Amino acid sequence: MAAENYSMVKALNExxxxxxxxxxxxxxxxxxxxxxxxxxxxTDGLHKDFGDARIIDTPLAESGIMGTAIxxxxxxxxxxxxxxxxxFVYPAFDQIVTQLAKMHARALGHVKLPITVRIPFxxxxxxxxxxxxxxxxxxxxxxxxxxxxxxxxxxxHWMLRQAIASDDPVIFLEPKRRYWxxxxxxxxxxxxxxxxxxxxxxxxxxxxxxxYGPMVKVCLEAAEAAxxxxxxxxxxxxxxxxxxxxxxxxxxxxxxxxxxVVHEAPVFMGMGSELAARITERCFYSLEAPVLxxxxxxxxxxxxxxxxxxxxxxxxxxxxxxxxxxx
Amino acid sequence: xxxxxxxxxxxxxxPELVQLLTPEGERVEHPRFSLxxxxxxxxxxxxxxxxxxxxxxxxxxxxRQGELGLWxxxxxxxxxxxxxxxxxRPGDWAFPTYREHGVAWCKGVDPLNLLGMFRGVNHGGWDPxxxxxxxxxxxxxxxxxxxxxxxxxxxxxxxxxxxVAYFGDGASSQGDVNEAFTFxxxxxAPVVFFCQNNQWAISEPxxxxxxxxxxxxxxxxxxxxxxxxxxxxxxxxAVTRWALERARNGEGPTLIEAFTYRMGAxxxxxxxxxxRIADELEEWKLKDPIERVKxxxxxxxxxxxxxxxxxxxxxxxxxxxxxxxxxxMPDPDPTSIFENVYAEGHALVDEERAQYVEYAASFDGSxxxxxxx
Numbered sequence: 001m002a003a004e005n006y007s008m009v010k011a012l013n014e015x016x017x018x019x020x021x022x023x024x025x026x027x028x029x030x031x032x033x034x035x036x037x038x039x040x041x042x043t044d045g046l047h048k049d050f051g052d053a054r055i056i057d058t059p060l061a062e063s064g065i066m067g068t069a070i071x072x073x074x075x076x077x078x079x080x081x082x083x084x085x086x087x088f089v090y091p092a093f094d095q096i097v098t099q100l101a102k103m104h105a106r107a108l109g110h111v112k113l114p115i116t117v118r119i120p121f122x123x124x125x126x127x128x129x130x131x132x133x134x135x136x137x138x139x140x141x142x143x144x145x146x147x148x149x150x151x152x153x154x155x156x157h158w159m160l161r162q163a164i165a166s167d168d169p170v171i172f173l174e175p176k177r178r179y180w181x182x183x184x185x186x187x188x189x190x191x192x193x194x195x196x197x198x199x200x201x202x203x204x205x206x207x208x209x210x211x212y213g214p215m216v217k218v219c220l221e222a223a224e225a226a227x228x229x230x231x232x233x234x235x236x237x238x239x240x241x242x243x244x245x246x247x248x249x250x251x252x253x254x255x256x257x258x259x260x261v262v263h264e265a266p267v268f269m270g271m272g273s274e275l276a277a278r279i280t281e282r283c284f285y286s287l288e289a290p291v292l293x294x295x296x297x298x299x300x301x302x303x304x305x306x307x308x309x310x311x312x313x314x315x316x317x318x319x320x321x322x323x324x325x326x327x
Numbered sequence: 328x329x330x331x332x333x334x335x336x337x338x339x340x341x342p343e344l345v346q347l348l349t350p351e352g353e354r355v356e357h358p359r360f361s362l363x364x365x366x367x368x369x370x371x372x373x374x375x376x377x378x379x380x381x382x383x384x385x386x387x388x389x390x391r392q393g394e395l396g397l398w399x400x401x402x403x404x405x406x407x408x409x410x411x412x413x414x415x416r417p418g419d420w421a422f423p424t425y426r427e428h429g430v431a432w433c434k435g436v437d438p439l440n441l442l443g444m445f446r447g448v449n450h451g452g453w454d455p456x457x458x459x460x461x462x463x464x465x466x467x468x469x470x471x472x473x474x475x476x477x478x479x480x481x482x483x484x485x486x487x488x489x490x491v492a493y494f495g496d497g498a499s500s501q502g503d504v505n506e507a508f509t510f511x512x513x514x515x516a517p518v519v520f521f522c523q524n525n526q527w528a529i530s531e532p533x534x535x536x537x538x539x540x541x542x543x544x545x546x547x548x549x550x551x552x553x554x555x556x557x558x559x560x561x562x563x564x565a566v567t568r569w570a571l572e573r574a575r576n577g578e579g580p581t582l583i584e585a586f587t588y589r590m591g592a593x594x595x596x597x598x599x600x601x602x603r604i605a606d607e608l609e610e611w612k613l614k615d616p617i618e619r620v621k622x623x624x625x626x627x628x629x630x631x632x633x634x635x636x637x638x639x640x641x642x643x644x645x646x647x648x649x650x651x652x653x654x655x656m657p658d659p660d661p662t663s664i665f666e667n668v669y670a671e672g673h674a675l676v677d678e679e680r681a682q683y684v685e686y687a688a689s690f691d692g693s694x695x696x697x698x699x700x
Contacts, residue, residue: 053483059513064472064506071476074461075484095503098466099473102450106462109667110454143668143676167670196674243674 003186009179011153012042014187015160016080020050023078026164029056029065030082039084040120040179062088066095070103073113080164086121087130100169101144116163116170122214122264123311124177126304133301134265139171140242147241148195149173151216153183155239162195175214198245200252204234207258207324210249210275212238215262215312222317231325241271249275250282257288258324262312267295289327294320344554344586347561350614352622362565366629372560373624374638375409376617379429381642382438385649386445390595394653395445399426403558403590406616407523409433410563411491411585414571418459418488422474425463427493434460439652448656468494468501471520475507478516489517489574491567497528499544500536508548508580517574519567520582523557525589530602542584550580557587558616661687
């Protein structure tokens with residue numbers, strides 16, 4: 001099969017299929033992942049081809065899903081867990097933070113938990129409450145977990161395969177508003193980058209926009225718009241939130257002298273806070289402006305009719321770009 | 328008289344305890360649970376009980392001497408643990424709480440391994456695959472889900488191994504335990520839920536956790552529940568063997584409620600005199616799990632004083648080995664903080680390790696190095 005134009009959903013589905021084919025110990029488990037193929041259809045067709053034993057419809061209990069996945073991993077399996085929506089992961093939070101993240105250290109390395117936790121995250125799809133959350137900072141704050149988020153179908157495909165192959169627990173945050181974006185994926189090719197490497201999505205010399213997951217597209221559009229005003233904006237797609245590829249960030253910001261971090265999650269105590277602090281430490285003498293942050297407000301994610309106000313958009317990103325350039 | 332929970336069992340007036348050996352050391356028969364034992368096996372059981380109690384007592388003493396930061400004593404629960412521990416085959420897995428020292432003993436885990444976390448030199452650290460004994464789990468009830476998932480894996484592998492998930496009366500209130508019951512039931516997983524109802528969750532009596540006998544909870548999940556005399560090692564052995572056989576034969580999970588008593592404090596940091604009366608303790612002393620086995624051995628003339636003296640001497644030897652082992656347990660190297668955080672490494676952990684090493688080296692030559700910790 002040569003390269004094909006895939007939606008992110010299809011790219012993820014194909015990644016699961018390849019991983020299931022490559023390793024008989026790989027399992028997919030979650031709510032409605034079987035016959036239905038998942039509420040977003042990411043597991044579509046897998047149950048038909050791999051059966052009940054490997055594509056496991058679970059009882060509706062997230063802690064139970066996570067806890068039994070840990071037990072299966074102890075037995076030598078490689079579970080890929082689907083949490084149906086971001087806001088439903090909290091019942092599993094204890095198992096993730098207390099057990100999944102810490103068991104390898106607790107066992108002094110005798111135990112490996114190669115579990116991938118797929119979570120459709122973020123807003124912008126007009127959903128009801130608890131279906132639009134960005135909780136990446138909770139997970140990135142926890143040693144023992146790795147956290148990644150792809151921004152496009154190609155990364156979605158390869159990063160999921162890499163995450164499943166990893167012997168560490170990986171929280172895999174899928175930007176659900178980008179599920180239907182298309183990209184050319186060649187499943188027989190090679191991964192374009194290491195799982196935890198950042199990528200310069202657009203080169204520029206005046207300012208670095210840093211984003212991941214759903215906000216990369218917004219930042220690329222903002223860079224395009226800024227180009228019309230004569231500003232060369234670099235966009236770095238972070239891809240991995242733990243570990244963070246600080247070397248790529250440092251190199252970029254030392255060239256541009258300005259950085260703006262963009263995410264959907266609230267600015268306060270968000271990824272941007274840590275990124276701004278680290279960039280300031282590493283690039284202090286190169287900075288022409290403080291590192292600015294654009295993100296959600298410190299309020300519960302709002303009802304969908306006003307979510308456009310909450311979510312960073314082209315104008316809010318450009319506003320921050322202008323402020324940074326004006327320093 | 329209902330020993331296996333049914334839909335109507337919640338109304339049963341007095342739930343029956345499965346018992347094969349009375350507190351007075353009389354061997355009694357049970358219509359459903361029989362057990363063949365040889366004198367040699369009984370002596371071996373007695374030895375396990377005595378050694379486990381002696382080890383536990385030594386650990387409590389080591390805490391009082393400042394060698395351990397904390398100890399969770401199993402005093403009073405030896406029979407429940409030795410009975411259920413001896414029922415397991417080597418291929419079976421146990422998922423313990425932090426009090427299953429007697430199970431660890433039966434699985435062949437070196438008692439010194441259990442003491443590292445209580446001394447503060449590690450968080451467990453033993454290799455669970457060596458004796459099929461998972462690391463101690465401190466957050467209440469979490470391990471029941473791991474046990475269930477492991478058992479689901481056994482089903483996929485098609486082997487006849489089985490799993491025992493340990494927890495207590497307090498844990499029965501946890502969501503994770505109830506989710507474990509659900510998962511085990513719907514996937515028909517080969518897991519035995521072994522609840523040691525020791526009557527107290529720190530200061531809260533079982534009445535604060537449940538209004539029905541705990542073993543009856545199983546009925547609502549669609550698998551059998553049995554209440555066994557948790558101070559009767561023979562009954563615990565027979566019922567756990569039966570439940571493990573069910574698991575091996577594809578008959579799914581079982582809940583065993585071992586009705587016992589925590590004779591000591593919750594941990595060495597606890598003071599049970601603040602919440603329970605001395606009479607209760609006196610009453611349970613009469614049901615001691617070891618005395619009844621000794622009485623039985625004596626009555627049947629299957630053991631003489633020489634045997635009991637030899638076991639006592641062996642237990643003192645064990646205590647000495649444990650004492651010396653703990654005192655000689657080295658503190659971990661400070662840089663071990665950064666080890667094993669990940670299986671495949673992490674750039675930030677590497678960076679912080681390097682920063683720490685450089686910082687620590689900046690004290691080289693200073694007398695304060697390593698002091699005041």
